[in-house]
Amino acid sequence: MIQLHQVSKVYPERGEALRQVSLQIDRGEMAFLTGPSGAGKSTLLKIIALIERHTRGQVVVDGKNLERIGRRALPYYRRHIGFIFQDHRLLTERTVFDNVALPLVVAGVGRGEIERRVRAALDKVGLLAMERRHPRALSSGEQQRVGIARAVVHRPALLLADEPTGNLDPELSLEIMRLFEQFNRVGVTVLIASHDLMLIRSMPHRIIRLRDGRVEDSGRREAS
Ligand SMILES: Nc1ncnc2c1ncn2[C@@H]1O[C@H](COP(=O)(O)OP(=O)(O)OP(=O)(O)O)[C@@H](O)[C@H]1O
Numbered sequence: 286m287i288q289l290h291q292v293s294k295v296y297p298e299r300g301e302a303l304r305q306v307s308l309q310i311d312r313g314e315m316a317f318l319t320g321p322s323g324a325g326k327s328t329l330l331k332i333i334a335l336i337e338r339h340t341r342g343q344v345v346v347d348g349k350n351l352e353r354i355g356r357r358a359l360p361y362y363r364r365h366i367g368f369i370f371q372d373h374r375l376l377t378e379r380t381v382f383d384n385v386a387l388p389l390v391v392a393g394v395g396r397g398e399i400e401r402r403v404r405a406a407l408d409k410v411g412l413l414a415m416e417r418r419h420p421r422a423l424s425s426g427e428q429q430r431v432g433i434a435r436a437v438v439h440r441p442a443l444l445l446a447d448e449p450t451g452n453l454d455p456e457l458s459l460e461i462m463r464l465f466e467q468f469n470r471v472g473v474t475v476l477i478a479s480h481d482l483m484l485i486r487s488m489p490h491r492i493i494r495l496r497d498g499r500v501e502d503s504g505r506r507e508a509s
């Protein structure tokens with residue numbers, strides 16, 4: 286699903302944030318990305334989601350070479366990916382329903398289809414009863430679940446999450462991870478950046494460790 290070959294990323298102000306990263310994530314796999322602050326976890330996720338462009342090397346996602354995806358094709362590419370932010374980035378003036386509906390509205394999906402898909406997404410994260418509320422009136426765990434519903438409303442084949450449990454207590458964190466497992470079980474490929482070693486080690490998934498922009502441990506026996 287994701288192939289990185291000798292990928293480097295240079296931020297002009299900073300220098301090399303990723304150094305010759307080679308990795309493969311299979312279709313249907315669930316994996317964690319860990320490593321110290323500044324190791325390049327968020328950068329790697331952003332490159333896969335084309336929020337940032339890599340500087341050298343090759344990135345292939347779902348058979349698409351990302352260098353060949355120009356600005357005009359970006360929205361279409363992103364529709365195949367669900368991205369979950371640590372701070373969930375919800376619109377506070379809009380209802381839960383409207384927040385989850387947003388990607389479909391932007392994509393020009395019809396009203397009836399939007400209602401059907403938003404409710405299906407909210408149902409999956411257990412928030413169907415809260416569609417009329419505003420994000421401010423929700424707990425942080427619930428807000429994070431709205432972010433997940435918004436990310437899956439397109440039914441993406443790939444889910445990327447950047448520290449999705451960063452602000453949550455251990456119990457809620459586990460609940461969120463279980464939710465990702467549910468999506469993974471129905472075939473979605475999931476890649477989650479997380480500092481929470483205790484939590485991710487308690488789960489039976491691959492752990493990729495980055496340090497200083499390099500892959501320190503690919504979590505798997507493979508040529509890298
Ligand atoms: N937009 C940017 N411009 C310049 N430098 C950046 C930018 N984004 C990240 N960096 C730098 O690249 C390096 C990797 O950052 P990144 O955010 O990918 O790390 P991370 O592993 O996600 O860290 P954390 O665990 O703190 O979230 C850091 O040194 C950071 O300062």
Ligand SMILES: [Mg+2]
Pocket residue numbers: 326327328447
């Ligand atoms: Mg980060």
